Amino acid sequence: MHLVYKHQPGKQHLELSVLLFSISLLTFSTAVFASHTRLIPSEALSNEPIQPLYSHEPLDPKKIKLGRSLFFNPRLSRDNSISCASCHHLKKGGTDNQRFSTGVGRVTGKINAPTVYNTHLNLAQFWDGRAHNLTEQVSGPVENPLEMASSWPEIIQKLSLDNNFIRQYQSIYNGELKARNLINSIAEFEKSLTTLNAPFDRYLASDNKAISQQAKKGYAIFKSYGCSACHQGANIGGNMYQKMGIMADYFSERGTAITETDLGRYNVTKDEYDKYTFKVPSLRLAVLTAPYFHDGSVKTLESAINKMAHYQLGREISSAEVQLVIAFLKTLVGKHKELTLPATE
Ligand code: HEC
Ligand code: HEC
Secondary structure (H helix, E strand, O other), X not given: OXXXXXXXXXXXXXXXXXXXXXXXXXXXXXXXXXXXXXXXXXXXXXXXXXXXXXXOOOOOHHHHHHHHHHHOOHHHOOOOOOOHHHHOEOOOOOEXXXXXXXXXHHOEOOOOOOOOOOHHHOOOEOOOOOEOOHHHHHHHHHHOOOOOOOOHHHHHHHHOOOXXXXXXXXXXXOOOOOHHHHHHHHHHHHHOOOOEOOHHHHHHOOOOOOOOHHHXXXXXXHHHHOHHHOOOEOOOOOXXXXXXXXXXXXXXXXXXXXXXXXXXXXXXXXXXXXXXXXXXXXXXXXXXXXXXXXXXXXXXXXXXXXXXXXXXXXXXXXXXXXXXXXXXXXXXXXXXXXXXXXXXX
């Protein structure tokens, strides 16, 4: 029996072993069934490149509630037509499943929308990492002319007419509405979007039956091909920048002209070395967030995996192996009360 909860008893005394065993049974069931606890990998699996997701703590429930109401509030956009949730559908995986999103005035964006789930674990925000954290990130879409095309003074003017909102706001922050506090509450809500207790995380925490044999084979392939050199850690991505097209030229073979957004992290650093590099995306919800890649050019997960093997690893992967990797990726989807899980086949 492995202990899987973080409050692991220290040195064990023989006399206490019976007691400890029953405690471990108890903590095991807490870790597996309570959605807010942190799963700790069993000893055997603690050196894996992938680790269980953990929630951001502590968080303020009142701020989360206010931030959630702002996330769904179209008054954050210039013409009151779209909210954050218009492009980040929380029920469906935190994206809009479009190649490029549609902003205010039906203008089309230039880059694929990533999920808003689990982003507090990423080393920075956006594909090119131009926002250091979620607080910096929030102003991006609000002021982006291709997205919400608004400004904080404009938003504050609109929200000032809403007495309910002001009452809710003043139960947390003092005084009049301030951009910094609105941003703080949205960031707090974003930090609460962690998809916990995925079958794969339960497997890591020694529940050997939590995933199928197919998924276990898929995970072995994922590691042996070298996918986990880049997609790793608790978010299975999000912790490094990597070039798109290490072993072959993705952009010339794509067949469409190179755009400014294709330059990736170079746009932030102006360092030649950073051309075509992107924050490695998280694969936690990849089964829900088609289409794929920063350019949204790839419609299916099968094709994304084929291209990854080819461009990042210089290998061709068989379709049987791709299916096993997909069986593995399906086990990475955890639970969150905003997310509707797809029916299992
Ligand atoms: C018009 C569609 C649209 C709207 C509205 C929108 N987003 Fe986004 N969001 C995107 C796109 C596209 C990106 C990727 C931009 C980039 O990387 O350059 C993105 C990126 C993000 C990221 C970064 C995720 C990561 O892994 O890097 C977060 C977090 C996020 N949005 C949250 C929000 C919040 C909060 C709001 C509301 C204030 C919002 N978005 C409004 C389309 C949208
Ligand atoms: C050298 C680093 C590296 C390796 C190795 C790698 N990837 Fe990636 N992966 C990336 C980067 C960078 C992106 C984003 C590329 C882009 O958007 O242009 C990405 C994107 C993806 C996506 C699309 C995610 C999304 O939300 O758009 C999937 C799926 C994926 N990788 C799976 C895999 C699999 C499976 C393997 C192994 C066969 C693998 N990757 C190997 C770096 C890597």
